[in-house]
Amino acid sequence: xxxxxxxxxxxxxxxxxxxxxxxxxxxxxxxxxxxxxxxxxxxxxxxxxxxxxxxxxxxxxxxxxxxxxxxxxxxxxxxxxxxxxxxxxxxxxxxxxxxxxxxxxxxxxxxxxx
Amino acid sequence: xxxxxxxxxxxxxxxxxxxxxxxxxxxxxxxxxxxxxxxxxxxxxxxxxxxxxxxxxxxxxxxxxxxxxxxxxxxxxxxxxxxxxxxxxxxxxxxxxxxxxxxxxxxxxxxxxx
Numbered sequence: 001x002x003x004x005x006x007x008x009x010x011x012x013x014x015x016x017x018x019x020x021x022x023x024x025x026x027x028x029x030x031x032x033x034x035x036x037x038x039x040x041x042x043x044x045x046x047x048x049x050x051x052x053x054x055x056x057x058x059x060x061x062x063x064x065x066x067x068x069x070x071x072x073x074x075x076x077x078x079x080x081x082x083x084x085x086x087x088x089x090x091x092x093x094x095x096x097x098x099x100x101x102x103x104x105x106x107x108x109x110x111x112x113x114x
Numbered sequence: 115x116x117x118x119x120x121x122x123x124x125x126x127x128x129x130x131x132x133x134x135x136x137x138x139x140x141x142x143x144x145x146x147x148x149x150x151x152x153x154x155x156x157x158x159x160x161x162x163x164x165x166x167x168x169x170x171x172x173x174x175x176x177x178x179x180x181x182x183x184x185x186x187x188x189x190x191x192x193x194x195x196x197x198x199x200x201x202x203x204x205x206x207x208x209x210x211x212x213x214x215x216x217x218x219x220x221x222x223x224x225x226x227x228x
Contacts, residue, residue: 004157033214033215035218042204042206042219045215045217095214099213100146100163100213103160106157107157
C-alpha cells in the first residue's frame with residue numbers, strides 16, 4: 001500500500017506563473033489536508049477536502065490559492081500568479097475519515113519562486 | 115487563541131546522552147497531542163500521539179512523551195540519543211472533534227555530537 005504521493009518533489013516557477021501541486025492520498029483515504037511550511041517555521045493548515053467538497057478552507061490565502069479533490073484523480077493545490085513569498089514546502093496528508101487518529105503525510109513539494 | 119510553543123529552536127546533545135524536547139500548548143480543552151519528526155528533505159513521520167488514557171506514551175525509535183495537564187505540556191524524551199536522531203521535531207495539537215487539522219509548533223532542530 002503506497003503512502004501519500006506528492007508530485008512534483010521540487011517545482012520552480014517564475015513570478016507570475018501558475019503552480020500546480022498534486023497529492024494522491026493513500027488507498028482508501030477520502031480525506032485530504034494541505035499544509036504549508038514556510039522557511040524556519042512549522043506547518044500551517046491550509047485546507048481540508050473530502051471527495052468533491054471543500055470542508056474547511058480557513059487557512060487558505062484569500063486570493064490566488066485554490067484547491068480541489070475531484071471524484072477521480074489526485075487533489076490539486078493551485079497557486080496562480082506566484083510571488084516570491086509563496087516559496088515554501090507544501091505538504092499533503094490523508095486520512096480514511098478518522099481524522100488525526102490515522103493521518104499520514106506525504107513527502108511534500110518544495111516550491112521555489114524565482 | 116490555540117497555539118503550540120516549542121521553546122527551544124536548536125538543541126545539541128552528545129550521542130548517548132539523554133534528550134528532552136519541550137512542548138507547551140494553549141487550548142480550550144484537552145487536545146489530541148502529537149510529536150512528528152522531519153529529516154532533511156523528507157516528509158513528516160509520526161513518533162507518537164496522545165488521545166486519552168495513560169499520560170506516558172511510548173512511540174517509535176525509543177521515544178516517549180508525557181502529557182501533563184496541569185502544565186499544559188507534552189515533552190518528548192529519549193534516554194540515549196543516536197546520531198540518526200538528528201532531525202527537526204514538531205509538536206502538534208489536534209481538535210478533539212478529530213479532524214486532521216493540526217496546529218504545529220515552530221519545531222526544534224536536534225543536532226547530535228559524536
